[in-house]
Amino acid sequence: MSFPGLSEISIRPAQPGDAAFVAEMVYLSMGKLADYLFEGARGPVITLIHKLVTRNAGRFGSRIAFVAEANGRPLGVMVSCEGVRLDALNLAVIPHLFPVMGTASALRFLWRGFWLPGGREAEKDEYYVSNVGVHPFAQGQGIGSRLLAHAERTGQSAGLTKCALVVGLYNRNALRLYQRLGYRIIETVQHPSGFLGYHRMVKDI
Incomplete structure (x- = not known):
């Protein structure tokens, strides 16, 4: 394929x-974490994420997503925001979970999310x-x-001097890419599950 x-x-x-494409790419980026939080397999979980994206549900909302495309064909997605907004975006997801997932599943999602290992994903100056x-x-x-370069330019335009992300310990290909682009590990969170552990990485921009 060319x-x-x-x-x-x-x-x-x-x-x-x-x-629909944003939901598929968000699922792809989350990996096993998505299956863990949403308690499902690929198809049903993507459907739930699609509903959240359609509702602009906080950090799952399309309003903070960017699409990379060529000749009108979508190729990739990035979801990003100023670190200072992250807490509010996390809270904004909650009222959408209940109509999308049902009460019992939404409560289990919140419980699992609350007990995820580690601390803040991003600082307010990132x-x-x-x-x-x-x-x-x-x-x-x-x-x-290209998507990460766009994030860095957006961060600079917002007056920020750092760009941050997290990557699962199992995702060695992504880790190598981020390191090659200048991101450095500043925190490593271990977890017995193997798929909940992650590196928090930061780059000066």
Whole structure:
């Protein structure tokens, strides 16, 4: 399969019509964490995330998502925001969970989320990249790097001097990419599950 040159790839804010693709890429970026929080398999979990994206549910909302595309074809997604907004965006998810998941499942989601290991994902002086997902057919083309560069420019425009993200301990390919782009590990959180542990990484921008 041929791919467009990187010069032809553009990054734009997500639109309502992107909700299904955003949901798929958010699921891809979350990996086993999504299955753990939403208590399901790939298809049903993507459906739940799609509903949250459509409702602009806090950190799952399309209003903080960006789409990388070429010739109108979506290739990847980044969800990002100023670190100072993250607590409010987390809280904003809660009222949407109950109509989307039902009371019992929503309460279990919140319980599992509350007991996730580690501390803050981002500090208030950082620009935070919550999710980066590139469709499998487009991986290895530098699209993830382009999305992260967009995050760094956005953070600079907001007057911030650092960009932050977290990466699962199991995701060694992503870790190598982030290190190659100048992100450094500042905290490592271990967990017996193997998939809940992560590195918190920061880059000066």
